[in-house]
Amino acid sequence: MGALICAHDWKTSPLGPPATWPAPLRTTVSLMLSSAFPMFVAWGDELGFLYNDAYIEILGDKHPHALGQAFHAVWSEIWSDIDPLVRKAMAGEATYMEDLFLRMQRNGFEENVWFTFSYSPVRHEDGSVGGMFCACTETTARVQAEEDLRRKEAELRDLNTTLEQQVQERTAQLQISQYIVQSSADPICAFDTDYRLIAFNRAHRDEFYRIFAYRVQIGDIFPDLFPSDQSSVMRGFMTRALTGEVYTVTEEFGDPNLAKPCWEVSYSPLRDSAGCIIGAFHYAKDISARLRADVELASTQDALRQAQKMEAVGQLTGGLAHDFNNLLAGISGSLELMQTRMQQGRLTDVDRYMTVAQGAAKRAAALTHRLLAFSRRQTLDPKPTDVNRLATGMHDLIQRTVGPGILVEVVGATNCWPALVDPPQLESALLNLCINARDAMPDGGTITIETANKWMDERAVRQHDLPEGQYLSLSVTDTGTGMPPEVIPRVFEPFFTTKPFGEGTGLGLSMIYGFAQQSGGQVRIYSEVGQGTTVRIYLPRHYGAVEDETAVEGISDLPRSEQGETVLVVDDEPTVRMLITEILEDLGYAAIEAGDSATGLKVLQSDVRIDLLVTDVGLPGGMNGRQMADAARARRPDLKVLFITGYAENAILGNGTLPMGMGVLTKPFAMDNMAARIRSMIEGSKEQAHHA
Incomplete structure (x- = not known):
């Protein structure tokens, strides 16, 4: 029919x-x-x-x-x-x-x-x-x-x-109800207002026997047939149906020793000709196989995504190896030529080769910082920062980078709040966003860099996933191609890129996202196809003044030590110890070297004069640099400590909240910066002692 x-x-x-x-x-x-x-x-x-x-x-x-x-x-x-x-x-x-x-x-x-x-x-x-x-x-x-x-x-x-x-x-x-129950191929039954079975089909009896080893009978109190931990759940479901509710639930039922499949159970009330509820239908469908298939599908999709990420990692590592080899060629080649010219007595060319080597080393350091930002493992050195001044100061650099076909505008908020942030990392993030904006405007357009003070109330923090409070926002808006809605949620994923194959690794926005979160902030993106894109970085407001920028002094400009100050240098890399010792000798300090934390702590626990501890964070010897410094301060409470690190020890270093008398410097560092930090920390110690 x-x-x-x-x-x-x-x-x-x-x-x-x-x-x-x-x-x-x-x-x-x-x-x-x-x-x-x-x-x-x-x-x-x-x-x-x-x-x-x-x-x-x-x-x-x-x-x-x-x-x-x-x-x-x-x-x-x-x-x-x-x-x-x-x-x-x-x-x-x-x-x-x-x-x-x-x-x-x-x-x-x-x-x-x-x-x-x-x-x-x-x-x-x-x-x-x-x-x-x-x-x-x-x-x-x-x-x-x-x-x-x-x-x-x-x-x-x-x-x-x-x-x-x-x-x-x-x-x-x-x-x-009898006809309906008997005509179903899936387990179905009907029960009255006392929860007693008044009808069931063969499929229901077979399935009940399979999962409970019990053959149901007309008149059985249905929820009482289930184990004690499931009986109350079943009675609750049936009660809802007896109040007139029509609904579907997903639940596991059965004896775990026999079978405990997952069921999709639907309920609807059974009424008499007057409309009064006289019972309800219980319709069950075993969805265990479907759920297993869903799990397998999810596993397959995860494996596919992992394969795609591994392919992207392969592209990334190949590109990095290429870039680092180029940089190393510039460094090693310059050093070899410097050695040759010095042997030849042609010292006039040495400065040129030195400049090339230093430039390549700085680009290598910048590449390393970008990788650490991508992995959200970089060591930040947050400082009170005037973001208005930072953005205005970068205007010329950004304009030269994006080219003459794009207009760059900086709109600074009046009375802009300062932010506690690592300035070089914020500069790198801003430049990266402007380069992305340039790529989205192949026919030219406008990039607007804008700052604003933002108060995040209870509703706003739920939308932005931030604690309630005051924030400084830095936005980059372009008039480019924009992005469709399905792309926007994925732009911060590592390795995700909308650029053609070979033109992007998908690291840029992920690095910015990691930097913003490490800084206690957040990143949000707003885009519409054909209307352009806005990327907004939120940074917590800093309550305090911002110092004026001053030029870094060279080693030759710094005052020399004349009082026999002694600095302990602890680092497992001999080259680093040698360079720092050279700086100390140029400044007139006495230097003591240690290659591990155990040796360093032994010196610190002796009676030797130590005016400053310069230590790596990751050390052999049973403890890291922070643990060694804390142990030393038990004996020397006023000990000044300068941590030097090239990796992500933010948790060890207190995430930018070090105790008084401790500082951090990120590897690789310029020698004049190292000299200035050593001198400032020792001089600061003297000034503190004088006031005391």
Whole structure:
């Protein structure tokens, strides 16, 4: 019948094409077609007629012409008998008839027949009646046999009377619930307001036995059949359905020693003809296999993403190796030429080669810092910073970098708050954003660099994932191509890039994101295709003054030590110790060297004069530089400490909040910067002692 319905020409039927049928009709027809019990549905003003395979025998030679016809035309010869029952059903009243006598025309002749059936209203989603549903069985043979036996056996007549009375006590809705339950291929049952089972199908009994090793029976208190830890959950679900709620949940049920699959369970109330709740349906679907497939799919997707990242890492490392080899060639080549020229006595060329080597070394250091920023493992040296002044000071550099076809504007906020940030890293982030903006404007445009004071209230911090408070924002806006919505959430992912293959590694925005978060801030991006992009960095406001910038003094400009000050240098790299010792000797200090923390701590715990400790953070010897310094301060509480580091020891160094008398300098460092820091820390110690 399903095939006939699909192939039928519905143009002349009052039902119209199946695609236009309302959901309640489609649902009822689906249940009817999957049932082995004779059923039909009559729908609409003319009660268009639909039936299942089991009903064909009842129709006889009226099949298949009856499909889609008006109900009264199909059964015109018995219409006067069933018309009152049809009217009741269409008025919303369910009826049940047992062994109803009819004089029926079928198979070419009239015959006496008896039927047991129920007419039940089928409602639209708004509650109005759209048609009627009938589950029926022809009882002609049984009735005729009973009439013969009734004349012979009074006891059998009494038994039939008792059975008839019992059946009449059931409501039409409970009868329909039985049909619905039995016609489902998935586990389904119905329970009454006392949680007792009143109907279940074979699939339900089989599945319950599989996961609990128990065969359910009519009258069982359903939630009590579950283990104690699941019984209360099940009772709660059933209670919700008995209050009239229609819903679906996903939950694991079963004995873990047998099976505990994951189920998608749907509930809907069961009502009588008056609309009162007399129970509920429990429909379960085992979704364990689907969930396992989802997990496998997610695993496959993760593996694909990992493969893509590894490919990007390969591209990145290849590019880095190329860049570092170029830089090392410049450094080593310059040093070799310096040595050759010095041997030749041609000292006039030495300065030129020295400049080349120093430039290559600075570019190598900058490349290393970019990598550490990308990994969010760089060592920051935050200082109170006037971001307005920083952005204005970079205007000429940015303009030269992006080229004459792009206009660069700097709009500084009035009374702009200072921020506590690492200035060189912020400069690098700003330049990187402007280069990205340039790449998004191949035909030229405008880059606007803007600062603003921002107060983040409770609503704003939820949107920006920041603590409540005051922030300084630095924005870079372009008038370029913009980005589609599906791209924006991924722009901060490592290795993600919208540039063509070979033109980008996807590190830029990830490095900026890592730098902003390390600085206690955040980054947000706003973009629209064809309208441009804005990237905004939020930095916590610094409550304090910003010192004026001063030029760094050279080693020859610094005052020499004349009082025998002694500096302990602890580093496991001999070259670093040698360079720092050279600086100390140029400044007139005495230097003591140690290659590990154990040796350094032994010196610090002795009576040797130590005016300053210069130490790497990552050290061999059982403790790091910070631990060694803290242990030394137990004996020397006023000890000045300058940490030198080339890696991400931010947690060890207190994330920019070192105690008084401690400082940090990032490797690689310029020698004059190192000399100035050593001198300033020792002189600061003297000044503090003088005031004390």
